[in-house]
Amino acid sequence: MSKGKNFLVGVFDEEEILMEAIPKIRKEGVKIHEVYTPYPVHGLDEALGYSPSNLPVGAFIFGLTGTICALTMMIGMLGLDWPMDIGGKPYIPLPAFIPITFEVTVLFSAHGMALSFLIVAGLKPWGTDKVVIFDKRSTDNKFVMAINVDKNHNLDNTKLTSILKSNGAAEISTKTIA
Amino acid sequence: MQVTSSVRPPLVTGGKTIADVTADVCRPVETLPSKSWLVGFTVALIVFSFGFYCVCTLLWEGIGVWGLNKTVNWAWDITNFVWWIGIGHAGTLISAILMLFRQKWRTSINRAAEAMTIFAVMAAALFPVLHMGRPWVGYWNFPLPNAFGSLWSNFNSPLLWDVFAISTYFSVSLVFWYLGLIPDFATIRDRATTKIRQKIYGALSFGWDGSAKTWSRYEAVCLVLAGLSTPLVLSVHTIVSMDFATSVIPGWHTTIFPPYFVAGAIFSGFAMVLTLMLITRVLFKLEDYITIEHIESMNKIIVLTGSIVGIAYLTEFFIAWYSGVPYEKYAFINRAFGPFFWAYWSMMTCNVISPQLFWIRGIRRSILWTFILSIIVNIGMWFERFVIIVTSLHRDYIPSSWSDFNPTLYDAGVYLFSFGLFFTLFLLFAKYFPVINMAEVKSILKSSSKNDHK
Numbered sequence: 105m106s107k108g109k110n111f112l113v114g115v116f117d118e119e120e121i122l123m124e125a126i127p128k129i130r131k132e133g134v135k136i137h138e139v140y141t142p143y144p145v146h147g148l149d150e151a152l153g154y155s156p157s158n159l160p161v162g163a164f165i166f167g168l169t170g171t172i173c174a175l176t177m178m179i180g181m182l183g184l185d186w187p188m189d190i191g192g193k194p195y196i197p198l199p200a201f202i203p204i205t206f207e208v209t210v211l212f213s214a215h216g217m218a219l220s221f222l223i224v225a226g227l228k229p230w231g232t233d234k235v236v237i238f239d240k241r242s243t244d245n246k247f248v249m250a251i252n253v254d255k256n257h258n259l260d261n262t263k264l265t266s267i268l269k270s271n272g273a274a275e276i277s278t279k280t281i282a
Numbered sequence: 283m284q285v286t287s288s289v290r291p292p293l294v295t296g297g298k299t300i301a302d303v304t305a306d307v308c309r310p311v312e313t314l315p316s317k318s319w320l321v322g323f324t325v326a327l328i329v330f331s332f333g334f335y336c337v338c339t340l341l342w343e344g345i346g347v348w349g350l351n352k353t354v355n356w357a358w359d360i361t362n363f364v365w366w367i368g369i370g371h372a373g374t375l376i377s378a379i380l381m382l383f384r385q386k387w388r389t390s391i392n393r394a395a396e397a398m399t400i401f402a403v404m405a406a407a408l409f410p411v412l413h414m415g416r417p418w419v420g421y422w423n424f425p426l427p428n429a430f431g432s433l434w435s436n437f438n439s440p441l442l443w444d445v446f447a448i449s450t451y452f453s454v455s456l457v458f459w460y461l462g463l464i465p466d467f468a469t470i471r472d473r474a475t476t477k478i479r480q481k482i483y484g485a486l487s488f489g490w491d492g493s494a495k496t497w498s499r500y501e502a503v504c505l506v507l508a509g510l511s512t513p514l515v516l517s518v519h520t521i522v523s524m525d526f527a528t529s530v531i532p533g534w535h536t537t538i539f540p541p542y543f544v545a546g547a548i549f550s551g552f553a554m555v556l557t558l559m560l561i562t563r564v565l566f567k568l569e570d571y572i573t574i575e576h577i578e579s580m581n582k583i584i585v586l587t588g589s590i591v592g593i594a595y596l597t598e599f600f601i602a603w604y605s606g607v608p609y610e611k612y613a614f615i616n617r618a619f620g621p622f623f624w625a626y627w628s629m630m631t632c633n634v635i636s637p638q639l640f641w642i643r644g645i646r647r648s649i650l651w652t653f654i655l656s657i658i659v660n661i662g663m664w665f666e667r668f669v670i671i672v673t674s675l676h677r678d679y680i681p682s683s684w685s686d687f688n689p690t691l692y693d694a695g696v697y698l699f700s701f702g703l704f705f706t707l708f709l710l711f712a713k714y715f716p717v718i719n720m721a722e723v724k725s726i727l728k729s730s731s732k733n734d735h736k
Contacts, residue, residue, distance in 0.1 A: 190438050203440075203524075217503055222488065
């Protein structure tokens, strides 16, 4: 075998064929590296055994940080640092602080979560030439399954190919990644 | 490939396959600009340049070149601001609120509508910034310690709430829009036939590979962003309305303003989406994606929000009489029968009467009627803000301060500048970015197929 990681790439034509194939392929004891699809296929993450993302929890924590920051800022500035008499209202008029508190909460939550997403998914505008695309058609109309041959010691290449073929893969190729 | 449901009309017509979606949406990006695009872009640039001259004059001479005076100290500037912000609301409504309601028809129009939101908010933000007179000290809006001590900005003021609301709205909309664009940029990157295009769209796509794990996270993020954007969009126009509602000016000091402004915003926003989409679908041959069904759905929202706005106008009038406050009564009678009666009745005709035509199915499904009415609605919504702002101000409490308002060339010029900016950006977007969210449209192509009902 050549150096680097060896992959077997199966190309599926239809979402349904792919969705039927995944549980069968996994049942054969094949460890699927990843599946690449042109659009979000519902139920695909469950079929592959992925747990739901924790990003919404992150969004909540970021939002809470925003709430605390906004209130601390306004109470600190207008209430403690330099109290101002504005129309005879209290120095800390909480109802008047609601709009900005809300906006800052949303600001922190949305940006915090979007940034966390980009980081955990490894998405960044630089170094994009190095990204591995198994089959370019996976962003057009094909559903691509990559199997890391080296991680499936119990099954050899021919066996893996026949499993893919019998489960509906239209094309099968090998790919080595440095 | 596409199986039609017997109950609902298909969302995408013409029996498109997934590959067709890619080809149709990428075509404008991958081919040379069409003649009509070039003509449109040139016109937009000319308007932009003339507007730019007016903005430069305004900055050089000061806001005295506008028609404002001591009594009418807010006029076209704030009218345009509220008008553009309102237009922006439709994009977020389509991408966030309709997403939460699982309205699948939104997928064909959400990309362009969100782009419209972003450019409209940019056009809107121009006006408060220019009205400062000295935009270079605009950072004084932010809570920074003042140079002579620690006097902070006034967090009780709706004008400051606006700063926070608009900045949050703009940046969150931009992020939401861009996240949606990433998978589609990857599609263009993978189809690229030239090295430069591959490099540019490769960088724009952030190295997206479409893996199941990333899609799963992506969907989680989009859902939460939609959940956050929904109250955000409602808060933005609520706060804009509070710029008026918290001041003690007859005609402004009303609690009905927040819901009334939000409904008006969605009303005018959908009208603008229709104006733009009716042109875009023909220009880029996207009639199979933006169908008569889409147009009809949007027209239904227009008739709903238009009626809410109509009821708000009548409620205002009733309350002015019922409150027994002489100033309030006078403000409303003056609106309808005073020197600006023509603006008031233009508003009533355009916003209350004309959208009622959409109760007729034939008109709702007619492209020509929709196009004409969408423009009429936008004219009406501009007059609504003009009526609220100018007629409430021009008759002050003391008759000796009563005044008139006459716009100057620079009032019109800066308004034109915002149009130039908006259309230049929108045309650039339509040419270089995928105008339809390919990934989402692909995901709904088969939603009416038999495989879905297993």
